Amino acid sequence: MTQRTKIDARGAYCPGPLMELIATLKLVEIGDEIEVWSSDKGSANDIPEWVAKVRHEMVGIDECDGYWSIVVRKAK
Amino acid sequence: MTTRPLCILLCSGEHEKIQMAAMMASVAAVSERPVQVLVSMNAVLAFLKEPPDGARYHGGTYSGLMLEKGAPDAVELFQQGKMLGDLQAHVCSMAMDVGGWQEGDLVDDLFDGVMGLTKFLSDAEQAQFITL
Numbered sequence: 001m002t003q004r005t006k007i008d009a010r011g012a013y014c015p016g017p018l019m020e021l022i023a024t025l026k027l028v029e030i031g032d033e034i035e036v037w038s039s040d041k042g043s044a045n046d047i048p049e050w051v052a053k054v055r056h057e058m059v060g061i062d063e064c065d066g067y068w069s070i071v072v073r074k075a076k
Numbered sequence: 077m078t079t080r081p082l083c084i085l086l087c088s089g090e091h092e093k094i095q096m097a098a099m100m101a102s103v104a105a106v107s108e109r110p111v112q113v114l115v116s117m118n119a120v121l122a123f124l125k126e127p128p129d130g131a132r133y134h135g136g137t138y139s140g141l142m143l144e145k146g147a148p149d150a151v152e153l154f155q156q157g158k159m160l161g162d163l164q165a166h167v168c169s170m171a172m173d174v175g176g177w178q179e180g181d182l183v184d185d186l187f188d189g190v191m192g193l194t195k196f197l198s199d200a201e202q203a204q205f206i207t208l
Contacts, residue, residue: 013147015103022106022160053107 003032010039010067017043018050025056025074032074033059039067047072081110083200085207089118091135091150093208095142098153100206105161112203113154114196115187116168120175123151123167123182155185166191 005024009017017038024034036047044061047070051058059071082104086097097113105111115123122132132151133139141147157163167182169190179190 011146013142013145015099015153016148019102019106019148019153019156019160023156026160050103050107 003028004071005032005034007034007036009043010037012038012040014040014042014046016040018046021047021070021072022050025072028074030074030076034072034074036070036072037064037067038070043070044068079109081112081200081203083196083203083205084111084113085196085205086113086115086119087117088208089121089134091122091133091139091142094119094122094133095139095147095150095153097206097208098148098150098157101163101165102153102157102161105157105163107161109162111157111161111163112196112199113163113165114168114191114193115165116171116193120167120171120177120182123186124177125181125183151183151186155183158186164188166196168193 005028007020007024009020017036017040021034021036048058048061051072056075057073059073062069084097084101086094101111101113121127154165158165165187167187167190169192172190179187
């Protein structure tokens with residue numbers, strides 16, 4: 001069963017949210033999802049770019065009230 | 077496709093340059109790109125367990141802002157890059173000799189040893205090379 005882990009990285013500066021995502025990806029199973037909350041504007045572009053480069057999967061990205069919710073699925 | 081390695085020669089003791097080196101090294105390393113870092117000259121001071129005047133980072137206006145706002149710590153970023161990606165870090169043998177330091181004087185969980193410039197340049201021949 002797919003699990004979703006939430007990371008509240010609001011207030012963290014680049015590349016903090018990305019590094020928190022990567023550290024968490026190491027701990028979860030393939031197919032699991034991670035939802036990152038980030039108020040860092042760069043993360044909205046950087047995290048999808050990183051996900052494409054290392055061949056995980058973007059599930060979605062939403063701009064919320066002052067932060068972005070970025071959902072990534074572990075693909076390998 | 078083979079990813080071109082990234083080699084960073086970090087010489088400056090300026091916090092802003094050390095921070096940028098840490099950001100580039102850590103992000104590249106976790107992006108499946110091999111990274112080699114050689115730390116030399118004044119930059120070594122920021123990696124000592126006990127910096128000479130007690131302060132790890134010295135810089136200008138932006139350094140003050142990063143410390144005030146809680147930007148990620150540069151040394152910790154290097155350590156994260158090593159833990160999560162393909163990052164090797166060495167310290168310059170000449171800088172260590174001149175400073176009178178031993179490897180045990182450096183922060184833990186980062187350095188792979190002491191290296192001379194000749195070896196670093198040889199390893200860097202096919203890499204993208206950045207000096208800060």
